[in-house]
Each structure stands twice: as C-alpha cells, then as structure tokens.
Amino acid sequence: MQALALTDVVVGAAVTALLLALAVQVHKRAGTLDPDALRATRE
Amino acid sequence: MTHVDLSVSTSAIVPASIAVPLAGAALMAGFSWLLPRWARDLIAIAVALATTTLTLILMASSAGHPMIYWFSGWRPSGGMVIGIDYAAGPLGAGMASLAGVLASAALVYCWRYFDSARGRHHALLLIFLAASVDFCLTGDLFNLFVAFELVAVTAFALTGYNAGHPAPLQGAINFAVTNSLAGMSVLMGVGFLYARTGSLNLAQIGQALTGRHADGLIVVAFALLTGGFLVKAAVVPFHFWLPDAYGSAPIPVCVLFAGVMSELGLFAVIRVWDTVFSGLAGGSGPRMQAVLLGFGILTAVVGAVMALAQIHLKRMLAFVTMSHLGIYLIGVGLLTPLGLAGASLLVIGDALAKSALFLGVGVVQHQRASVSEIKLRGRGCGLAVTGVTIVLGALVLADLPPFVSSVGHALLVDAADRADLPWTEIVIALSVILSSGAVLRAAGRIWLGWGADERPRPDTGTEDDPGEEAEDRSDTADAEGTFGANKGQDGPERSGRLRRVPLTMLLPPLALFAIALGLGLGLISGIEDHAAAAAAAFSDRAAYAATVLGTHGGPVPRGGRVAVPAAQAASAGGVLTDLGQVLAALCVAGIALDRRAGRLRRALAAGTRWLRRLHSGLVGDQVTWLAAGLALLAALGQAALH
Numbered sequence: 039m040q041a042l043a044l045t046d047v048v049v050g051a052a053v054t055a056l057l058l059a060l061a062v063q064v065h066k067r068a069g070t071l072d073p074d075a076l077r078a079t080r081e
Numbered sequence: 082m083t084h085v086d087l088s089v090s091t092s093a094i095v096p097a098s099i100a101v102p103l104a105g106a107a108l109m110a111g112f113s114w115l116l117p118r119w120a121r122d123l124i125a126i127a128v129a130l131a132t133t134t135l136t137l138i139l140m141a142s143s144a145g146h147p148m149i150y151w152f153s154g155w156r157p158s159g160g161m162v163i164g165i166d167y168a169a170g171p172l173g174a175g176m177a178s179l180a181g182v183l184a185s186a187a188l189v190y191c192w193r194y195f196d197s198a199r200g201r202h203h204a205l206l207l208i209f210l211a212a213s214v215d216f217c218l219t220g221d222l223f224n225l226f227v228a229f230e231l232v233a234v235t236a237f238a239l240t241g242y243n244a245g246h247p248a249p250l251q252g253a254i255n256f257a258v259t260n261s262l263a264g265m266s267v268l269m270g271v272g273f274l275y276a277r278t279g280s281l282n283l284a285q286i287g288q289a290l291t292g293r294h295a296d297g298l299i300v301v302a303f304a305l306l307t308g309g310f311l312v313k314a315a316v317v318p319f320h321f322w323l324p325d326a327y328g329s330a331p332i333p334v335c336v337l338f339a340g341v342m343s344e345l346g347l348f349a350v351i352r353v354w355d356t357v358f359s360g361l362a363g364g365s366g367p368r369m370q371a372v373l374l375g376f377g378i379l380t381a382v383v384g385a386v387m388a389l390a391q392i393h394l395k396r397m398l399a400f401v402t403m404s405h406l407g408i409y410l411i412g413v414g415l416l417t418p419l420g421l422a423g424a425s426l427l428v429i430g431d432a433l434a435k436s437a438l439f440l441g442v443g444v445v446q447h448q449r450a451s452v453s454e455i456k457l458r459g460r461g462c463g464l465a466v467t468g469v470t471i472v473l474g475a476l477v478l479a480d481l482p483p484f485v486s487s488v489g490h491a492l493l494v495d496a497a498d499r500a501d502l503p504w505t506e507i508v509i510a511l512s513v514i515l516s517s518g519a520v521l522r523a524a525g526r527i528w529l530g531w532g533a534d535e536r537p538r539p540d541t542g543t544e545d546d547p548g549e550e551a552e553d554r555s556d557t558a559d560a561e562g563t564f565g566a567n568k569g570q571d572g573p574e575r576s577g578r579l580r581r582v583p584l585t586m587l588l589p590p591l592a593l594f595a596i597a598l599g600l601g602l603g604l605i606s607g608i609e610d611h612a613a614a615a616a617a618a619f620s621d622r623a624a625y626a627a628t629v630l631g632t633h634g635g636p637v638p639r640g641g642r643v644a645v646p647a648a649q650a651a652s653a654g655g656v657l658t659d660l661g662q663v664l665a666a667l668c669v670a671g672i673a674l675d676r677r678a679g680r681l682r683r684a685l686a687a688g689t690r691w692l693r694r695l696h697s698g699l700v701g702d703q704v705t706w707l708a709a710g711l712a713l714l715a716a717l718g719q720a721a722l723h
Contacts, residue, residue: 053264060237060254063241063250073701078248078252
C-alpha cells in the first residue's frame with residue numbers, strides 16, 4: 039500500500055508540475071488565469 | 082522441454098519492449114546535446130523500429146497463449162499474486178506494435194518538420210511509445226493507471242510543444258485538466274477495487290469478483306474506471322477536449338494521438354471489463370452491451386456530424402477520429418470475440434489511414450501556411466502527391482477494398498449480424514460515409530477548387546461562419562508555431578515554403594498505405610482468423626486468470642478459440658457494401674461542394690448549430706460534462722450490473 043501511495047505521489051507531482059508550467063505560460067501570454075477568458079480554441 | 086526453453090528465451094522480450102524505448106528516451110533527454118542532428122533522428126527512429134520489431138515478435142510468439150512475465154521473478158504462490166506482471170497477448174502486442182509503426186513514421190516525418198529542440202521532442206515521443214507499450218502489456222491494475230498517467234503527461238507536453246502560441250497552449254490546458262481528472266477517477270476506481278478484493282492484479286481481482294453480486298462499491302468502481310478510460314478514448318460526453326488537443330498539437334504528435342491514444346482508452350475499457358467485471362453474477366452481459374453500444378453510436382454520429390461542420394482541417398480529422406472510435410466501440414460493445422476482432426482490424430487499418438491523412442495535412446500546412454479549407458481553396462497545385470494521399474486516406478477510411486480496414490469492416494458486420502443487431506451496420510455506414518465525405522469535400526475544394534468561394538463574405542450565414550474567426554486565429558498560430566521552430570534554420574524561407582516538399586514528409590504516408598494494402602492483400606495469410614483467435618483468447622476470462630495465476634500446469638486449453646467460426650471476409654456482398662460506402666462518401670462530398678445545394682447546407686448548419694455551440698472550448702464546460710458523464714455511467718452501471 040505504501041508503494042502505491044509513493045508511486046501516486048510521484049505521478050501526481052509530474053502532472054501538477056506540468057499543469058503549473060502551462061498555467062504560468064498562459065499568464066505570460068494572455069495576462070489572465072481566468073479559464074473563461076481563454077478563447078483560442080472556441081468552436 | 083523445448084517449449085519451456087522457448088518461453089524462457091522469448092519472455093525477456095516482454096520487458097525489453099518497454100525498456101528499449103525508455104532507454105532511448107533517457108539517451109535523447111540526457112545526451113542529445115552531444116549528438117549531431119542527424120544522429121539524434123537516426124537513433125530515435127532506430128529505437129522506435131526496434132520497439133516495433135520486439136512487439137511484433139511478441140505478437141507472433143504469444144499467439145498460442147498469453148506470455149506472462151513477473152517482475153524479478155515474483156511468481157504467484159498458491160494462486161495468490163505477490164508480484165507485478167506483464168500479460169502479453171497478441172491483441173495487446175499488436176496494439177503496441179501499431180504504436181511502434183506510427184511512432185517510427187512520425188519520427189521520420191519530423192526529420193524536416195521541426196528544426197530545433199528535437200532532443201526533447203524525440204525523448205517525449207519515445208516515452209509516449211514506451212508508456213503505450215506498457216499500457217498494452219500490463220496485467221496489473223495499478224500499473225495500468227501509471228501507464229495511463231505517463232501516456233497522458235507526455236501527451237500534454239507534446240500538445241503544448243508550441244506553447245508560445247495561444248491555441249496549442251489552450252489545447253494543452255483543456256487536455257491536461259480533463260485528463261488529469263480522468264486519472265484521478267481511474268485511481269479512485271483502482272482504490273475501491275483494492276479495498277474490496279485486496280488485490281491489484283487484474284486476474285486476481287477478476288477471480289475475487291467471480292460469481293459475486295455487484296454492490297454499490299463495485300458499481301462505483303466500475304463507473305470511475307470505465308469513465309476515466311472513456312475520457313482518454315474521447316467518447317461522448319467525455320470528448321470535448323479532443324478537438325482542442327488534436328487541432329493544436331504538432332502534426333507528428335497528432336499521428337500518435339489519432340492512431341494510438343484514443344484506442345488505448347478503449348483497449349483499457351474492454352480489458353478491465355473482460356478480466357474483472359464480466360464474471361459478476363447476474364448475467365450483466367446483454368445490458369452492458371446496450372450501454373456500450375449506446376455510447377458507441379452516439380460518439381460515431383456526433384463525430385461524423387461535427388466533422389462535416391469543420392473547415393479547420395486538423396479539427397476535422399479530430400472529429401473523424403472520434404467518429405471512428407465510436408465505430409470501434411460499437412464493435413467492442415457487442416462483447417463477442419468476433420466484434421472485438423473486427424474492431425481490432427479496423428483500428429489497424431484506420432490508424433494507418435488517419436495517420437497518413439494527418440501527415441498529408443501537415444505537408445499542406447508546411448507549404449501553404451494554413452489549415453483552413455476555405456483559405457486553401459484551389460491552392461493545391463504543386464502538391465499532387467499530398468492530394469492523392471488525402472483522397473486515398475479518406476477512401477480507406479470508408480473501407481475501400483482491398484485495404485485491411487475493409488476486412489475489419491466485414492468482420493464487424495458479420496459480428497453484428499450474429500448478435501442480432503444488424504441495424505448497427507446502418508449507423509456504422511452512415512458515420513463512415515459522413516466523416517469520409519467531409520475529408521473528400523476538403524480535398525475537392527483544395528485541389529480541384531470546387532465549391533463556392535466563401536472567403537470574402539463573412540456575413541452570409543454559411544455553415545462555417547460562427548467559428549471562422551477563431552479557426553483562423555488558431556490555424557495561423559499553428560502555422561507560426563511550426564515555422565517558429567524553423568527560424569534559425571531557414572531564415573530566408575520565413576514564409577515557410579521549402580522549395581520542394583522533402584521526401585521524408587511525402588514517403589511516410591505512402592509507406593503507411595503500403596502496410597494497410599499489404600495486410601489487406603494477405604501479407605499475413607488468414608489475418609481475420611488470427612484476429613478472431615486473438616480476440617477469443619483476449620475475452621476468455623477463465624483462461625486468462627488460469628494462465629496468470631498458474632493454476633493450470635502447462636499451457637491453458639484455448640477454450641474460446643474453437644468457438645469462433647471464421648468469417649467470410651472477402652465475400653462479394655461485403656465488397657459491394659464497402660464500394661457503396663466509398664461511392665456514398667464521394668456523393669456527400671459532391672453535394673457539400675455543389676453550389677446549387679446551398680439551401681440544404683444552410684438548413685443542416687442551422688440544425689446542428691446547437692451541437693457546435695456545445696463545443697465551447699472552455700475547460701469549465703468540459704469538466705462539467707465529464708462529471709455529468711461519470712454520473713450517467715454510474716447510473717447505467719447500476720442498472721446493468723445489478
């Protein structure tokens with residue numbers, strides 16, 4: 039069970055780091071972190 | 082004795098087929114700065130080809146019975162699993178080798194497509210490949226989750242590879258948010274099953290649940306696991322991230338996404354169903370069949386209708402991918418080995434064609450700096466090979482004989498007939514016709530200049546107007562993203578036009594068609610029988626559990642294999658149906674381009690506007706749909722499993 043928790047911590051850290059990097063990038067480019075203000079992929 | 086020797090020598094291939102691409106990725110990430118450009122490309126291609134070869138060997142040698150590999154030799158003792166295993170069957174290994182083929186094609190294509198930072202790109206692509214292979218081969222539920230997340234993380238990074246531009250960045254965010262929620266959902270499902278059965282091994286969980294009645298915990302675990310995998314497979318209503326991600330990812334990455342990633346989600350759904358949940362008491366098979374068929378039909382139809390409404394070529398192909406995924410789900414959802422076999426062959430044939438289509442669109446984008454069908458009208462001259470690629474791709478997607486997808490289609494039709502559900506064929510044919518018709522319409526407009534010129538009039542209310550502005554923005558961003566990487570290399574060629582299309586961009590799609598044609602013409606003789614046998618072995622829960630847990634002494638008797646009568650793949654009726662689909666797709670394209678049919682087009686556009694509105698591209702909406710879909714799945718699961 040500990041092995042599972044540890045593995046998931048590692049996986050979770052990777053995902054979170056990537057999401058954070060994307061969020062920083064969005065803030066840099068669009069100047070906002072409001073998801074509803076991002077319209078680049080609107081249908 | 083000889084049999085034992087053989088299995089010892091080949092069992093090393095199982096971990097090797099994951100270790101090789103991982104080691105290659107580590108090499109790329111760590112030492113690519115030491116290597117010249119051509120060496121980086123060559124090594125990456127060689128690693129991908131080696132992985133393909135290993136998984137092909139695996140597919141051939143596991144055809145008789147699945148090959149089990151226990152990490153560090155921790156075998157189960159007395160039917161109790163204490164280690165982690167890989168359980169490689171021909172179906173999983175075939176899926177893995179498909180990933181290898183597509184990764185190789187994508188890497189060859191990259192040779193001239195990107196010009197900077199290729200070490201990182203290649204490393205990510207190879208990790209993606211390793212994770213896909215891991216996903217296909219693993220026999221452990223938690224390992225399945227880890228592979229799921231690894232595929233997802235590399236896919237987010239690859240989607241946002243051109244993160245300097247708004248569309249790829251937002252595509253990556255939508256993709257990352259929805260798919261990490263899916264990961265959470267899968268993890269919770271794994272946790273619930275572990276709580277109930279005390280095991281993470283698929284075979285052992287299946288054994289523990291056999292003959293039991295489904296209680297609330299099991300139903301919720303089913304909904305969380307299946308829902309999580311359906312997000313990856315992009316099944317309605319979990320699909321909203323897909324056009325955003327596929328529409329903004331770099332072309333070589335789209336190849337892997339469309340050919341492998343969505344199918345992996347479906348593979349996991351059926352793997353978990355077959356090994357874990359199918360043994361529950363109460364005969365839930367027929368009701369689960371209805372649930373899966375419902376999702377499949379919805380996805381096939383929504384994907385086809387949305388594909389027809391797109392002018393952004395990559396988004397169009399994204400919806401085509403989705404529509405075809407719905408068709409596979411119909412095949413898989415029949416819950417018969419024959420349906421699974423047909424879907425598998427369709428996956429192979431369609432993946433090759435879809436990849437060729439994406440690669441062709443990549444050439445157009447590279448040469449003309451746009452992926453908008455309207456802007457490209459009549460600008461196809463000089464790209465004849467690509468035009469042929471795209472038309473051929475669309476026809477193969479419409480199951481043009483003798484390509485391998487027509488063999489798969491014949492099996493699928495046969496399976497539907499035997500399951501007394503012949504009307505599903507109509508749904509399949511309709512969505513195939515509409516989605517191929519959309520691609521053919523684009524080809525007719527770009528290469529033949531057919532259809533009305535819709536560029537200068539933004540307010541005529543044609544079907545593509547509402548989204549046109551946004552589409553334009555995203556596709557120019559796309560084009561710049563690709564060429565931004567070119568800056569240092571091709572300064573004077575800033576407009577993005579190489580004088581000639583490089584051969585490394587023209588040949589991979591043709592090679593993929595050659596594979597599809599070869600498989601269809603009998604490169605592997607009796608491919609439909611092999612597929613049927615593989616699918617039967619895959620669906621045989623008892624045999625799988627016996628092999629993994631080692632409760633039988635020697636090789637397991639292959640009970641399911643006998644039960645599968647060979648299908649009449651090459652019957653005249655099947656060929657006629659396929660040709661009919663091809664002709665109908667051409668007709669759809671013709672009607673869509675005919676100037677006289679404007680009224681009809683406007684009526685259809687107005688009728689589907691609500692559907693287009695739902696695809697808002699806002700991540701909040703997508704998460705809401707995901708939650709609603711999970712709730713729906715839980716309700717359906719409750720009805721089906723109880």
